[in-house]
Amino acid sequence: xxxxxxxxxxxxxxxxxTSLAVIGVALGVAIVAATMITGASADAALRGAxxxxxxxxxxxxxxxxxxxxxxxxxxxxxAVPEVITAAPVSERRLVVHTAPGDDERVFxxxxxxxxxxxxxxxxxxxxxxxxxxxxDSPTDALVPATWAARQGLRLGxxxxxxxxxxxxxxxRIIGLMADTGFAxxxxxxxxxxxxxxxxxxxxxxxxxxxxDLDLGQEPDEIAAGLEIxxxxxxxxxxxxxxxDASERLASAQASFGxxxxxxxxxxxVVGAFLxxxxxxxxxxxxxxxxxxxxxxxxxxxxxxxxxxxQGAAIGVAGSVLGILGGIALAGAMxxxxxxxxxxxxxxxxxxxxGMLLAFVLGLGVTLAGAVVPALRxxxxxxxxxxxxxxxxxxxxxxxxxxLLVVELLVVGxxxxxxxxDRAGTPLLPLVLSLALLLGGAVITAYLLEPLGxxxxxPFEWFFGAQGLLGRANLSRDRVRTGLTVGAMMIAxxxxxxxxxxxxSARAGAERWVASILPGGNAxxxxxxxxxxxxxPTFEGTDGLQVASAVLEVPAVYVTDDSQEExxxxxxxxxxxxxxxxxxxxxxxxxxxxxxLRNREAVLVPEAFADRHGVGVGDTITLGQPGATSANxxxxxxxxxxxxxxxxxxxxxINAADARDLFGVTAASLWVMIPQxxxxxxxxxxxxxxxxxxxxxxxxTARDLAGDLAGSLDRLVGLFDVLALIAVVIGALGxxxxxxxxxxxxxxxxAILRSHGMTVGQVQAMVVAEAAIMGAIAGVLAIVxxxxxxxxxxxxxxxxxxxxxxxxxxxLLVAVILVGTGVAALAGLYPARVAASLPIxxxxxxFE
Numbered sequence: 035x036x037x038x039x040x041x042x043x044x045x046x047x048x049x050x051x052t053s054l055a056v057i058g059v060a061l062g063v064a065i066v067a068a069t070m071i072t073g074a075s076a077d078a079a080l081r082g083a084x085x086x087x088x089x090x091x092x093x094x095x096x097x098x099x100x101x102x103x104x105x106x107x108x109x110x111x112x113a114v115p116e117v118i119t120a121a122p123v124s125e126r127r128l129v130v131h132t133a134p135g136d137d138e139r140v141f142x143x144x145x146x147x148x149x150x151x152x153x154x155x156x157x158x159x160x161x162x163x164x165x166x167x168x169x170d171s172p173t174d175a176l177v178p179a180t181w182a183a184r185q186g187l188r189l190g191x192x193x194x195x196x197x198x199x200x201x202x203x204x205x206r207i208i209g210l211m212a213d214t215g216f217a218x219x220x221x222x223x224x225x226x227x228x229x230x231x232x233x234x235x236x237x238x239x240x241x242x243x244x245x246d247l248d249l250g251q252e253p254d255e256i257a258a259g260l261e262i263x264x265x266x267x268x269x270x271x272x273x274x275x276x277x278d279a280s281e282r283l284a285s286a287q288a289s290f291g292x293x294x295x296x297x298x299x300x301x302x303v304v305g306a307f308l309x310x311x312x313x314x315x316x317x318x319x320x321x322x323x324x325x326x327x328x329x330x331x332x333x334x335x336x337x338x339x340x341x342x343x344q345g346a347a348i349g350v351a352g353s354v355l356g357i358l359g360g361i362a363l364a365g366a367m368x369x370x371x372x373x374x375x376x377x378x379x380x381x382x383x384x385x386x387x388g389m390l391l392a393f394v395l396g397l398g399v400t401l402a403g404a405v406v407p408a409l410r411x412x413x414x415x416x417x418x419x420x421x422x423x424x425x426x427x428x429x430x431x432x433x434x435x436x437l438l439v440v441e442l443l444v445v446g447x448x449x450x451x452x453x454x455d456r457a458g459t460p461l462l463p464l465v466l467s468l469a470l471l472l473g474g475a476v477i478t479a480y481l482l483e484p485l486g487x488x489x490x491x492p493f494e495w496f497f498g499a500q501g502l503l504g505r506a507n508l509s510r511d512r513v514r515t516g517l518t519v520g521a522m523m524i525a526x527x528x529x530x531x532x533x534x535x536x537x538s539a540r541a542g543a544e545r546w547v548a549s550i551l552p553g554g555n556a557x558x559x560x561x562x563x564x565x566x567x568x569x570p571t572f573e574g575t576d577g578l579q580v581a582s583a584v585l586e587v588p589a590v591y592v593t594d595d596s597q598e599e600x601x602x603x604x605x606x607x608x609x610x611x612x613x614x615x616x617x618x619x620x621x622x623x624x625x626x627x628x629x630l631r632n633r634e635a636v637l638v639p640e641a642f643a644d645r646h647g648v649g650v651g652d653t654i655t656l657g658q659p660g661a662t663s664a665n666x667x668x669x670x671x672x673x674x675x676x677x678x679x680x681x682x683x684x685x686x687i688n689a690a691d692a693r694d695l696f697g698v699t700a701a702s703l704w705v706m707i708p709q710x711x712x713x714x715x716x717x718x719x720x721x722x723x724x725x726x727x728x729x730x731x732x733x734t735a736r737d738l739a740g741d742l743a744g745s746l747d748r749l750v751g752l753f754d755v756l757a758l759i760a761v762v763i764g765a766l767g768x769x770x771x772x773x774x775x776x777x778x779x780x781x782x783x784a785i786l787r788s789h790g791m792t793v794g795q796v797q798a799m800v801v802a803e804a805a806i807m808g809a810i811a812g813v814l815a816i817v818x819x820x821x822x823x824x825x826x827x828x829x830x831x832x833x834x835x836x837x838x839x840x841x842x843x844x845l846l847v848a849v850i851l852v853g854t855g856v857a858a859l860a861g862l863y864p865a866r867v868a869a870s871l872p873i874x875x876x877x878x879x880f881e
Contacts, residue, residue, distance in 0.1 A: 054770050056352045058763045063356025063396035064363050065756055070388025071364035072371070072379065079214065079380035086215030089157025091121070091246035092256050095263075098270035098588050098599075098659060100562055100702070102241030110266050111245065116259045119248040121156040123148060124229050124240040126560040129196035129731055132187075133204075139185065142731050144220045145195070147229030147240055156246050157215060159226070164189050164209035167228060173203050176226040178217035179210035180373060193225070197729020198235040205231070213378065221375045236729060238561050245271075270659040272599060300471065300528045300760050338408045345404025346397065353396035357389055467531065467822040471524045474818035478523055479516025482810065483509055489809050497802045500795050504802030507775060515807065518771040522764030522811035523818060526853050528757045530819025533845040535826055541840040545617075546674040547735045552582070552613030553707030554714070555721045559730040562586075562700030571727065572704050576720040577712035582609040583701035585692035588679065591646075592655040592663050600642070601678025602656065602685050604692025607631045613707060616686065617673040620650040626670035630688050634695075636666040637686035639675045643668075645682075656685070664695050676703075761852070764811070765860040768804055772864035776800070776871075784873045793869040800865035801858050808857025812850035819849075 046052070088094060097103050103122065111120045124147035131140045150167040159166055162179040175193060182188065192204040205227060211217040216226050233239040249259040260273065364382060371377045490505035497504065508515050548554075557572070565583045572581035585604035590597040610616055611627040618626045618637065629635040636656070638648055648654060650668055657663025666687065678684035692698045706724075708717040718734055725732040776783070783796060820841075827839050 051770055051773060052348065054766045055348050056355065058766050059349060059352025059396055059400050060355035060359055061759050061763050062399070063353045063392050064359035065759060066395055067357050067360025067389060067392035068363035068367055070385055070392060071360065071382065072367045074383045074385040074388060075364070075368050075379040075381055076377055078383055079218075079378045082380055083214040083218035083378060086157060086160060087218065088246065089215075090119075090248050091156050092249040093247050093260055094274040095245040095247065095267075095271045096274050097241070097243055098272055100241065100586065100588065101269075102243050103245055103267075103269055103271075105242075107267060107269060108242065108245065111247070111263060114262060114266055116249055116262050117247055118250040119152055119155045121149065121152050121246045122229065122242045123244040123246065124232055125243045126232060126240040127558070127731060128560055128729065129726070130193050130225065131196060132194070133192055141185070141223070144224045145232060145240075146216050146219075146224055146226045147232035148226060149229050156248060159209065159216070160212040160214050162210045162212050164207070166209055167226065169228075171208075172228045172231045173205055174208040174228070175205040176209040176211050177207055178213060178222040178224065180213055180375060181222045181224075182207070182210055184373070195235050195729070196726060199237070202235045213372065213375070213380065218378055241561060244274075300468075300524060300757070337411050341408035341411050342401060342404055345401050345408070349397040349400030352400065353393045356396055357393060360392060466825045470818060470821050470825060471527055474527060474814060474821075475517070475520030475524050478520035478810070478814055479512055481814070482512055482516045482519060485810050485813065486806060489813060490806050493802050493806050493809075497798050500799040501802045501806075503799045504804075505806055507779075507799075507803050508806065510775065510778075514771055514774070518764075518767045519807050519811045519814075521767045522761070522808060522853060522857065523814045525757060525760035525764045526811055526815030526849050527819035527822060528760060529754065529852075530815050530845065530849055531822035531826065532754065532757060533842045534820060534823035534839060537840045537842040537845075538823070538827055549615055549617050549674045550676050551733070551735050552610055552615040552705050553580075554735040555706040555708065555718060556733040557704045557706060557721060557725045557728070557730050558733055559702050559704075559728055562702045563728070564700045566699070568728070572706070572724060575706060575724045577709050577717045578706060578720070579709045580609055580705075580707040582606045582705040582707070583689065584676065584703040584705060585689050585698045585701050586678070586684070586703065587658075587687075587692050587696045587698050589656050589658055589696070592657055597659075599680055600656065600685055601680050601683065602687050602692065602696070603676045603678065604687050604689035604698065606689055609705065609707065616675070618670040619673060621670040623670075629667065629669035630686070633688055633691055634664065634666050635669040635688070637670045637672045637675075638668055639682045639685065640671050640673055642682040642685065643671050656687075658696060661696075664691075666691075761856055765856050768807060768857050768860040769863060771807075772800060772804060772861055773867065775803075776864055776868045780871055783868055783871055787871075787873045796869045797865035800868050801861045804861025804864070805854050805858040808853040808855070808860075809850060811857070812853030815849055815853065816846050
């Protein structure tokens with residue numbers, strides 16, 4: 035018989051054990067494959083959204099000033115011979131509500147105004163249902179289909195703009211857009227209407243933010259055409275490319291692919307432990323068979339090949355099933371992400387390279403798990419193998435060292451093959467996290483006995499003698515049981531790390547919101563309002579102590595050889611200092627605000643300071659295109675800042691400097707600070723009333739934190755599902771380990787039965803053993819998971835984690851309960867097998 039036939043026969047002789055190993059590998063491969071497919075879907079959606087957003091436009095001009103382009107500029111450009119089409123795009127953030135009544139709903143949307151007669155020369159909206167806008171019907175509107183589905187809206191429903199003028203009719207939904215183009219902006223919370231309707235609904239017209247130009251030229255000729263256009267523009271502007279538009283759309287899904295891929299690697303590592311244990315059990319059971327083969331002339335290399343063939347068979351079968359399962363899982367992930375808009379996705383592409391990577395990783399980790407059993411079988415001498423004792427003399431460290439090295443190599447290769455850097459995620463904390471998980475799994479084998487004695491006590495009290503026997507059974511094969519518990523620990527540690535990082539990110543969001551919003555309330559208008567003219571309206575808010583305008587200034591950071599766009603925010607230093615707002619580092623807080631009050635000083639965001647090497651005491655030059663620049667002394671570094679038009683956020687200056695140096699006298703953001711004796715809910719209601727008068731958006735710290743937490747929770751919920759798949763793989767390992775343990779102890783169990791142990795007591799003994807394994811995994815998972823979380827937070831895996839680590843105490847308790855419960859459930863089937871063993875037949879078996 036050929037060696038391949040012996041290998042297949044060994045697998046088929048134990049169908050349950052082999053099937054569990056195949057399923058374990060398949061689940062890990064499925065996560066990796068689903069991640070690759072979902073990543074390809076996100077990339078395709080990003081490319082499609084960018085293409086649809088720009089349409090046939092050769093260039094997009096973005097107005098540098100918040101005032102936007104004037105209608106006169108639009109007309110002047112349309113008269114230029116080199117300009118075939120000039121499509122203006124207005125933007126205005128508005129409060130929108132459905133028809134008044136018991137079911138009235140209120141939304142805050144980015145309302146986009148277009149000229150329907152020229153818009154469709156540049157781009158055509160991709161509609162899921164309905165029709166496009168028409169110049170003849172100015173009261174029509176388009177909304178994203180996924181947003182409408184979440185809000186329960188349909189074609190024909192009416193939407194009303196808050197603050198619209200007298201006699202302005204409501205808008206009617208006539209088309210539902212796919213999640214691309216305009217519908218991809220602002221997480222899909224947008225509405226597209228006629229620009230004339232948007233202007234006529236309010237006293238102040240909506241600013242024209244963009245001009246999309248079709249120059250009808252070849253790419254190498256666009257620069258010349260743009261120079262001609264530049265001569266027609268009086269307003270300062272910025273030329274946006276397709277890459278700029280793509281970056282704007284990609285911000286919501288920056289690190290999704292990398293994090294999901296890492297969960298796939300975690301699941302595959304757990305599966306590798308399962309395969310390694312399965313083949314190690316097989317080698318242990320077939321020691322005599324291997325001895326006979328060696329005595330018959332089989333070489334060590336052939337014995338290694340036999341075991342590796344078994345590993346390869348499990349790997350190929352699991353990888354193929356995993357690819358198929360990954361496609362199904364990717365479909366569910368894409369559907370979830372699309373419905374919640376946690377990330378931008380479209381379709382279900384099947385990237386050949388991604389599928390191949392998932393298959394290779396599945397086969398690789400399976401063979402990695404098979405290496406240790408293969409080497410162990412090759413080291414068996416024919417004489418020793420034919421002796422009655424089947425116990426290996428190999429030390430614990432020797433049996434674990436090779437597995438750890440091979441696993442690290444395979445996981446390292448997976449990280450190198452996957453382009454994690456495209457997500458902007460630092461590589462070092464991710465590698466360190468995986469090393470901690472693998473190291474924790476190996477250390478588990480050494481800590482199994484001492485932890486078992488401590489953690490097993492409650493189970494002895496609960497199960498009695500059965501709990502004591504279950505705890506004692508853990509020490510029969512420390513490597514096998516340790517790797518099983520280690521695999522479960524890795525999965526549970528991933529849950530702990532994810533929950534801790536998520537809780538820390540929430541803490542960062544709360545800290546950010548609290549630091550930039552004095553008093554916890556604000557009002558943002560869709561267009562800047564003159565400070566002195568509208569101050570009485572804001573100060574008329576019931577229960578108000580101070581209404582402070584934040585003057586937002588588009589500007590440039592000027593160096594000797596370049597200019598970079600920045601956002602400035604002019605604040606009242608007294609208001610922000612008294613409210614304890616803005617977290618200042620690098621300087622004393624009082625000194626920083628003192629410098630700000632003395633004018634021509636600036637507080638710069640930490641990201642900006644790090645990128646440009648700016649420190650406290652330095653001088654930087656800020657200005658506006660075509661205008662005089664001014665020098666500002668850096669008075670401090672702020673950890674969190676007011677959001678601006680640039681990724682770094684706003685540089686903070688004195689409002690007097692914004693007015694005197696840059697001529698800004700209008701503000702879109704007003705900070706509302708309540709009197710000390712007014713209830714927060716009462717004041718929030720008064721702020722809403724003032725905002726409604728101005729057709730503006732009321733903001734509270736709770737609202738902002740709630741939006742951030744909601745977006746985070748949607749992604750965390752998806753990652754929790756991926757982590758729980760790894761927990762299921764760990765549970766399969768417990769089934770395998772208990773199954774082989776029972777097969778080795780059939781005579782012992784028969785003796786116990788013959789001395790009066792009942793069927794229920796046998797089952798309790800096995801379930802207790804499984805539960806103790808799960809409890810040990812849960813305890814070690816807390817330690818390992820927290821170390822991983824500290825590595826991610828301390829390593830700067832995300833800017834959202836700057837607030838440090840916050841412990842999710844409820845989750846830590848839940849992990850122990852989940853680990854114990856899942857393990858106990860996994861032990862039910864082996865417990866039934868143990869209880870059904872025939873007593874007499876097994877008492878007749880002797881070594």
